Amino acid sequence: MTDTTSAAIVVEDATEEAVLAVAAASEAWARTSAAERARVIHVIADALDAAADDLIAIAEEESRLPQPRLTGELKRTTFQLRLFADVAQEGAYLDARIDRPAADWPMGAPRPDLRRMLVPIGPVLVFSASNFPFAFSVAGGDTAAALAAGNAVLVKAHSGHPRLSDATAAEIAAAVRAAGGPADLLRVIHGTDNGVAALRHPAIKAASFTGSIPGGRALFDIANGRTEPIPFYGELGSVNPAFVAPSASRRRAAEIAEGYLASLTGSQGQLCTKPGVLFVPEGSPILDELSAKPVPGPAPMLNERIQAGFVDALQALRAHKGVDVLRDSEWSLADPPEITLLCTTIDEVLAAPDALITEVFGPAGLVVTYTDAASLPGVARALNGQLTATIVADDGAEDDVDVARRLVPILTEKAGRLLWNQWPTGVSVTYAQQHGGPYPATTSPGTTAVGTASITRFVRPVAYQNFPDALLPDPLRDANPLGVPQRIDG
Amino acid sequence: MTDTTSAAIVVEDATEEAVLAVAAASEAWARTSAAERARVIHVIADALDAAADDLIAIAEEESRLPQPRLTGELKRTTFQLRLFADVAQEGAYLDARIDRPAADWPMGAPRPDLRRMLVPIGPVLVFSASNFPFAFSVAGGDTAAALAAGNAVLVKAHSGHPRLSDATAAEIAAAVRAAGGPADLLRVIHGTDNGVAALRHPAIKAASFTGSIPGGRALFDIANGRTEPIPFYGELGSVNPAFVAPSASRRRAAEIAEGYLASLTGSQGQLCTKPGVLFVPEGSPILDELSAKPVPGPAPMLNERIQAGFVDALQALRAHKGVDVLRDSEWSLADPPEITLLCTTIDEVLAAPDALITEVFGPAGLVVTYTDAASLPGVARALNGQLTATIVADDGAEDDVDVARRLVPILTEKAGRLLWNQWPTGVSVTYAQQHGGPYPATTSPGTTAVGTASITRFVRPVAYQNFPDALLPDPLRDANPLGVPQRIDG
Numbered sequence: 001m002t003d004t005t006s007a008a009i010v011v012e013d014a015t016e017e018a019v020l021a022v023a024a025a026s027e028a029w030a031r032t033s034a035a036e037r038a039r040v041i042h043v044i045a046d047a048l049d050a051a052a053d054d055l056i057a058i059a060e061e062e063s064r065l066p067q068p069r070l071t072g073e074l075k076r077t078t079f080q081l082r083l084f085a086d087v088a089q090e091g092a093y094l095d096a097r098i099d100r101p102a103a104d105w106p107m108g109a110p111r112p113d114l115r116r117m118l119v120p121i122g123p124v125l126v127f128s129a130s131n132f133p134f135a136f137s138v139a140g141g142d143t144a145a146a147l148a149a150g151n152a153v154l155v156k157a158h159s160g161h162p163r164l165s166d167a168t169a170a171e172i173a174a175a176v177r178a179a180g181g182p183a184d185l186l187r188v189i190h191g192t193d194n195g196v197a198a199l200r201h202p203a204i205k206a207a208s209f210t211g212s213i214p215g216g217r218a219l220f221d222i223a224n225g226r227t228e229p230i231p232f233y234g235e236l237g238s239v240n241p242a243f244v245a246p247s248a249s250r251r252r253a254a255e256i257a258e259g260y261l262a263s264l265t266g267s268q269g270q271l272c273t274k275p276g277v278l279f280v281p282e283g284s285p286i287l288d289e290l291s292a293k294p295v296p297g298p299a300p301m302l303n304e305r306i307q308a309g310f311v312d313a314l315q316a317l318r319a320h321k322g323v324d325v326l327r328d329s330e331w332s333l334a335d336p337p338e339i340t341l342l343c344t345t346i347d348e349v350l351a352a353p354d355a356l357i358t359e360v361f362g363p364a365g366l367v368v369t370y371t372d373a374a375s376l377p378g379v380a381r382a383l384n385g386q387l388t389a390t391i392v393a394d395d396g397a398e399d400d401v402d403v404a405r406r407l408v409p410i411l412t413e414k415a416g417r418l419l420w421n422q423w424p425t426g427v428s429v430t431y432a433q434q435h436g437g438p439y440p441a442t443t444s445p446g447t448t449a450v451g452t453a454s455i456t457r458f459v460r461p462v463a464y465q466n467f468p469d470a471l472l473p474d475p476l477r478d479a480n481p482l483g484v485p486q487r488i489d490g
Numbered sequence: 491m492t493d494t495t496s497a498a499i500v501v502e503d504a505t506e507e508a509v510l511a512v513a514a515a516s517e518a519w520a521r522t523s524a525a526e527r528a529r530v531i532h533v534i535a536d537a538l539d540a541a542a543d544d545l546i547a548i549a550e551e552e553s554r555l556p557q558p559r560l561t562g563e564l565k566r567t568t569f570q571l572r573l574f575a576d577v578a579q580e581g582a583y584l585d586a587r588i589d590r591p592a593a594d595w596p597m598g599a600p601r602p603d604l605r606r607m608l609v610p611i612g613p614v615l616v617f618s619a620s621n622f623p624f625a626f627s628v629a630g631g632d633t634a635a636a637l638a639a640g641n642a643v644l645v646k647a648h649s650g651h652p653r654l655s656d657a658t659a660a661e662i663a664a665a666v667r668a669a670g671g672p673a674d675l676l677r678v679i680h681g682t683d684n685g686v687a688a689l690r691h692p693a694i695k696a697a698s699f700t701g702s703i704p705g706g707r708a709l710f711d712i713a714n715g716r717t718e719p720i721p722f723y724g725e726l727g728s729v730n731p732a733f734v735a736p737s738a739s740r741r742r743a744a745e746i747a748e749g750y751l752a753s754l755t756g757s758q759g760q761l762c763t764k765p766g767v768l769f770v771p772e773g774s775p776i777l778d779e780l781s782a783k784p785v786p787g788p789a790p791m792l793n794e795r796i797q798a799g800f801v802d803a804l805q806a807l808r809a810h811k812g813v814d815v816l817r818d819s820e821w822s823l824a825d826p827p828e829i830t831l832l833c834t835t836i837d838e839v840l841a842a843p844d845a846l847i848t849e850v851f852g853p854a855g856l857v858v859t860y861t862d863a864a865s866l867p868g869v870a871r872a873l874n875g876q877l878t879a880t881i882v883a884d885d886g887a888e889d890d891v892d893v894a895r896r897l898v899p900i901l902t903e904k905a906g907r908l909l910w911n912q913w914p915t916g917v918s919v920t921y922a923q924q925h926g927g928p929y930p931a932t933t934s935p936g937t938t939a940v941g942t943a944s945i946t947r948f949v950r951p952v953a954y955q956n957f958p959d960a961l962l963p964d965p966l967r968d969a970n971p972l973g974v975p976q977r978i979d980g
Contacts, residue, residue, distance in 0.1 A: 031899065075598045087980070095943075097922035107919050108565045112912060116922040116943070119902055121935070224714040228875070228929040231936060385718070395958045404961055409521065412609055412952050419955040422602060429597050431980040432587035432606040434953035439718040445611070445950045446721065452980070453587075453606070453951065460935045461943065462902050463924035465909040468885045471894055490577070490921040490942070 015194040016201070018154055021184035023123045023203040026152035028182040030120040033474075034089045034150075034482065040181040041085035041147055045078040047175035048139055048168070055167060059133045062161040064300040069267060070134070077134040080429045081144045087431075087452045088148035091484025094118050095461070096475045098488045113466050115476040118459035120150030121231070122205030125198050127219065129210035130160040130302050131270045137161065138168040138188060141429070141450055142208040142233075149458040153186045154204070156195035160303050165190075199223060206458055208233040210272070210449065212361075213440050220443045233457050234443035235436065237359045239276040240424050241383065242390035243407060246373055247397035248421075249284040256392055257289030260365075263423035265339050268299050269363035270306065273388050273424040273435075277357055279346070279376060282369040290341055290367060291327050300336040301362060307335060310362030314340060317366065320355055322348035326367055339363045346370040346379055353382040373403045380410040385438025385445065388424035389415040416441060416448070505684040506691070508644055511674035513613045513693040516642035518672040520610040523964075524579045524640075524972065530671040531575035531637055535568040537665035538629055538658070545657060549623045552651040554790040559757060560624070567624040570919050571634045577921075577942045578638035581974030584608050585951070586965045588978045603956050605966040608949035610640030611721070612695030615688050617709065619700035620650040620792050621760045627651065628658040628678060631919070631940055632698040632723075639948040643676045644694070646685035650793050655680075689713060696948055698723040700762070700939065702851075703930050710933045723947050724933035725926065727849045729766040730914050731873065732880035733897060736863055737887035738911075739774040746882055747779030750855075753913035755829050758789050759853035760796065763878050763914040763925075767847055769836070769866060772859040780831055780857065781817050790826040791852060797825060800852030804830060807856065810845055812838035816857055829853045836860040836869055843872040863893045870900040875928025875935065878914035879905035906931060906938070 029037065048055065056070045063070070087093060097116045105111035124146035129136035136142070138155045146153045157165035169188040176185045189198060199207055199222050207223055207230060209216050216234040223232035244256060263275050280286045301307040311333050317323060323344045331338035340363065349356045349368050356366065370376060380389075389411040393400035404420075411418050416437030427435055433451030436442040448454050469477050475484045519527065538545065546560045553560070577583060587606045595601035614636035619626035626632070628645045636643045647655035659678040666675045679688060689697055689712050697713055697720060699706050706724040713722035734746060753765050770776045791797040801823050807813060813834045821828035830853065839846045839858050846856065860866060870879075879901040883890035894910075901908050906927030917925055923941030926932040932939070937947050959967050965974045 072598050079597045099920045099922040107569045108562050111918050114922040116924050417953040420957045422956045428601050430589045432589040432604040434606050434951045461924045463907045466912045467910045
């Protein structure tokens with residue numbers, strides 16, 4: 001492991017060495033069978049579970065996140081590694097297609113023997129996130145997806161948890177060695193400059209990022225400005241609006257306020273799916289509930305830079321014309337901060353949507369009141385791209401369902417995940433999960449950063465025409481020795 | 491229809507009007523059922539077939555391509571429209587996934603009800619190509635894929651066939667009107683400036699392009715430089731190397747030379763999959779065959795600009811150190827040109843790969859001789875991204891299979907389609923086709939521009955969490971009223 005202090009300054013040679021080592025490992029890994037890859041990834045997951053106490057202790061120190069949250073996050077992380085390994089081994093993600101020769105193909109010319117599948121894209125560079133030191137970091141979702149798809153990984157560690165990053169990488173390296181996988185299957189580098197140098201390196205074939213809009217956009221621009229541009233999967237920013245319909249607002253005010261506050265304050269509001277804006281009817285009893293319900297006391301934020309950013313963004317929003325304070329305390333801008341709720345009206349939002357519907361990363365939310373639910377579709381149309389959008393409504397109430405029927409098609413254009421009477425935080429790792437939406441939620445709206453579909457970010461299709469069976473990859477052979485799903489003749 | 495002459499100069503207002511009209515049509519089309527969309531697309535295909543005589547006459551005049559080629563191309567184009575419509579209606583491309591709630595999900599938290607599918611991405615801008623006035627133009631593959639996926643289309647017509655573009659669009663508009671589809675489902679604009687203005691318009695959500703590396707890269711940069719970047723699917727340039735193994739070269743010299751010359755000279759070499767470079771053993775009888783076989787006589791190229799580009803590129807290659815002429819005639823640089831074959835050695839190529847392995851769009855090829863097949867993997871590693879790579883070898887000859895075994899993994903990294911004893915031109919439209927490879931073959935290596943998988947370029951995923959059945963899109967409902975494939979619980 002390198003000394004992270006000096007590494008953060010100038011180690012271009014070490015970065016070059018790390019990129020080339022990962023590139024060599026990626027070639028070997030791509031040629032390893034899916035079953036063998038799954039076996040190695042399981043060994044990695046087991047090793048991280050076995051090292052939980054040590055890793056969580058470092059994570060607590062570096063991230064200031066509480067131990068139970070970190071314990072759950074590591075469990076999610078190792079589950080994710082195993083799930084992705086198993087899904088990759090099952091092979092449906094390969095999208096194996098076999099077209100047999102057809103003399104009478106109606107295109108007008110005979111159809112040749114064509115067989116197509118997804119192959120590993122090559123070495124992947126992962127920029128890890130501040131707010132999930134396990135699940136979106138060295139051994140996190142992007143790494144799990146890239147490894148499962150058959151690529152080696154270079155991780156640019158987040159400056160918020162450098163020691164944890166190195167310790168996680170060391171556990172992975174030992175596990176890979178013990179399992180007989182390729183050396184340098186995963187390497188870690190430190191420092192922004194080294195991350196940029198790696199992103200520019202021709203051997204890197206894809207990159208992923210979770211973080212702020214300015215940082216992510218700068219890296220996206222670098223990835224696309226390369227001589228050979230590469231796919232850049234950036235998850236940048238999202239406000240995650242929630243719309244409470246009139247009937248639900250009257251009938252379930254206490255429950256809605258409680259659910260909203262829990263989602264808003266979880267992990268001190270430092271979640272990409274935090275529901276930052278809540279639309280409620282004017283005069284709704286939810287407003288009183290939001291002011292009165294108990295909330296968690298002050299708690300530290302991830303680091304000083306994030307806290308300073310939170311205070312700046314919150315102050316700017318508080319100072320905006322038409323924005324009032326619904327709930328705060330002497331602690332709201334202190335260190336550590338407590339929750340702040342601001343409020344405004346839908347007319348103010350429609351007059352300045354970009355200024356008011358803006359992400360404040362931390363424990364703060366904006367409550368927007370409306371007098372007529374007919375104005376909600378207009379405000380939904382004014383939204384930028386979002387990770388999530390939430391509708392809180394009563395299925396049995398005709399007026400609520402009417403509101404939903406008008407909102408759903410618009411929100412489908414704006415967000416990657418729509419929720420009904422649930423809150424967007426606590427993103428489940430599943431087969432049907434979608435974590436990604438139109439820009440700036442993601443730079444690549446056709447993809448997801450969570451769930452098994454995220455594996456397909458790190459592959460590319462290759463077709464083999466008229467190939468002898470013995471030279472085809474196993475998933476495309478007639479005998480289908482791996483038993484993967486094959487789509488034959490469409 | 492606008493006057494294309496004046497339209498090419500300044501019609502920003504008309505472009506804005508066209509974008510907004512297409513955007514309105516796209517919303518209506520996205521909410522139309524897949525069955526209804528398929529019905530309208532079939533009506534479009536039938537209308538184009540019915541107008542074949544008129545359209546082909548205009549195409550002959552504008553593109554200088556021969557009538558039989560254009561007849562085949564239009565047949566391919568209407569087949570493609572119908573195939574994509576039917577595949578979209580079948581619904582497997584939606585990748586519908588349903589995760590039912592699970593209390594004991596091993597992640598550590600209960601799994602919610604999550605349902606995910608692909609939805610239309612929104613209005614698509616298609617930059618059409620010079621060399622396929624039907625199949626990669628107004629009613630071509632990109633349009634077929636975008637329409638089938640549920641998006642309206644704005645086509646930036648190619649300057650090489652403006653009247654055909656307008657005539658095709660007029661047929662489509664009449665067919666859509668007759669079928670009761672949304673007005674402005676497809677519109678055509680003319681002129682580079684208007685194309686760029688449309689690409690910058692916030693209502694456009696994806697773009698596709700087929701053409702040169704400089705032109706495509708400039709548009710790619712614009713698409714990525716937008717405030718909201720959008721997916722840009724550019725197919726730019728490819729040399730399509732072909733490798734002849736030693737045994738095949740000895741045993742099948744005449745057949746190989748004949749196949750290569752036919753593929754090289756088809757459509758006057760103006761095909762993106764033209765096999766521009768052929769590797770053969772030094773002293774192979776193929777060399778004599780290539781010099782002696784009859785080839786088509788001089789034939790006009792698509793237009794003067796393309797011919798000038800061909801002459802420039804060919805002269806530069808001829809002038810390069812170590813490049814000799816294997817076959818030419820007094821016509822090779824004349825108007826219209828005849829075939830030119832240049833030759834060089836693998837050592838020269840390894841010394842200057844970028845200069846020698848370069849696309850010359852037109853009837854010319856470079857034959858590269860090697861003395862030892864062991865040098866082929868090295869030259870394969872030096873390749874840029876390619877649409878195709880071809881291996882000509884004898885399955886039964888051990889030395890040929892050895893060569894192939896070493897080449898296939900490298901070529902898999904470099905190209906989107908690998909061929910065995912067939913030639914890369916004549917790209918079949920099928921389920922397993924792959925037309926796209928690493929840059930500069932394509933700007934988006936994870937996608938294809940030909941075949942039914944091209945539909946998924948124009949969609950994005952959306953998940954619905956905990957939604958009432960009545961508010962879900964049909965493909966995600968429990969009753970599955972459309973009968974689309976659903977992947978339940980993974």
